[in-house]
Amino acid sequence: MTMDLNDIIEYLRTVARSVGAEISSPFFYLQFGLILTAAGIALASSAALRSRIDAGSLANRWPLPLRRLAHVTVESFTTIVFAALVIAARIAMYHSTWPSRSYMLVVAAKLALAWLVIRLMTSVIRNATLVKLVSITAWVIAALSVINQLDPAADALDSVSIVLGGLRLTPLLVIKLGLILIAALWLTNIASNFAESRINQSADLTPSIQVLLVKMIRMGLMVIAIAVALSAVGINLSALAVFSGAVGVGVGIGLQKIVANFISGIILLADKSVKPGDLVTIGDSSGRISAMKTRYISVAAGDGREFLIPNEDLVTQKVTNWTYTDKNTLVKVLFGTNYESDPRRVCQLAIEIASGAPRAIKSKPPGCILTEFGETGMKFSLTFWIADPDGMDNVKSDVMLALWEAFKREGIRVPYPVRELRVRGGALPVDTTVEVSN
Known part of the structure; x- marks a missing residue:
């Protein structure tokens, strides 16, 4: 370990002496001035181009690959002009003086061309953060290769290590693993998105089976990508056995809910008790399932809110699925009348009103029954069917408003409580009964 550190210090000293010798040459300042001039001209040219060309509407009618290429070209116009000017300056100095004086x-030209090639290659990636990460990493590697420092830098990164069990971890190994893992996961995402689009287009699969297949494919491809990345950098999977105990303890202590929700999500997708599009009631939350994720389901309430309910709650708690086997929904309207009304006429009016409701199913006639002789009047129950539970409260409100109008037209009164007040003594020597309406 001491020898490795001494080698690194000696290498840094050699680099410092080389840089010092280069800076002392007058051609260094000439080249530096040419590079700054080229950068200024390139920036001015790019600003002039962008003021005349709208990159957002450029080549809208072109095919997608050509459209992306045109956008990248406009965005990288500064680099293109800079590389062209530096190459021209290099050619001029090469023919007028020694080649080493234009190093x-x-x-600078190679670095500019490397950045341009990298930007063109990363134009197929849609994630902006991933594009920046890949571009900067690839350009750093290209820069080290251009100045012939890639192998020394790799040796320096590989000289520092930490041994965990049978696994030797070095900064170089971590960097390689990260790069390969990013590339593998990116390819995995492309493959899983393609598979998801094909599965969602299949009319033979139910929505829950589609979600289950997509999750299984994504999970399988992710496991394969991680295994391939580990094998590519020379990590034997058996060397990771030292971490299995720690992972087991972590699952046992802090990850029970995560694992439970994950397993519950698989169960829900397999037994198809709920699926995207179902109208459900879970506790105090009601709405239509808009998405089923690995950890939770999203229930859209219809008023802009979305309830994120853990999958475990759907397995362990009572769930009302209004559209499990049949979307037809029975609507029940409870109302009452006073004892002066004819109950048969009341039931007839209620049935006529329910039959005339726009969303009532005509093949299933409504029914109205007298359920109770209450303290203040008779109580009735009106039931009828609608084809979809969406907006059930609105349907009930329309029917109750129609009942109110019909009762006023027929002279049928809705009961209200009657209170008897008895005043003894004083100015009122006799009992007095007063009707109080609430």
Whole structure:
């Protein structure tokens, strides 16, 4: 370990002496001035181009690959102009003096061309953060390769290590693993999105089976990508056995709910008790299932709110699924009348009103029954069927408003409580009964 550290210090000293010798040369400042001039001209040219061309509407009618290429070209116009000017300056100095006196121009031109190629290659990636990460990492590697420092930098990163069990971890190994893992997961995402689009287009699969297949494919491809990335950097999967105990303890202590929700999600997708599009009531939350995730389901309430309910709650608690086997929903309207009304006429009016409701199913006639002789009047129950539970409260409200109008037209009164007040003594020597309406 001491020898490795001494080698690194000696290498840094050699680099410092080389840089010092380069800076002391007058051609260094000439090349530096040419590079700054090229950068200024490139920035001015790019600003002039962007003021005349709208990158957002550029090549809208072109095919997608050509449209992306045009956008990247406009965005990288500064790099293109800079590379062209530096190459021209390099050619001029090459023919007028020694080739070694234009070395900085060669490096600047190669770095600019490397950045341009990297931007063109990463134009197929849609994630902006991933594009920046991949572009910067690839450009750093290209820069080290251009100045012939890639192997020394790799050796320096590989000289520092930590041994865990049978696994030797180095910064170089971690960087390689990260790069390969990012590439593998990106390819996995493309493959899983393609499979998801094909599965969702299948009319033979129910929505729950589609979600289950998509999750299984994504999970399987992710496991394969991680295994391939580990094997590509030379990590034997058996060397990770030292972490299995820690992972088991973590699952046992802090990840019970996560694992329970994950397993519950698989169960829900397999038994098809709920599926996207179902109208459900879970506790005090009601709405239509808009998405089923690995950890939770999303229930859209219809008023802009979305309830994120853990999958475990759907397995362990009571769930009302209004559309489990049949979307037809029975609507029940409870109302009452006073004892002066004819109960048969009341039931006839209620049935006529329910039959005339726009959303009532005509093949299932409504029914109205007298349920109770209450303290203040008779109580009735009106039932009728609608084809979909969406907006059931609105249907009930319309029917009750129609009942109110019909009762007023027929002279049928809705009962109200009667209170008897008895005043003894004083100015009122006799008992007095007063009707009080609430």
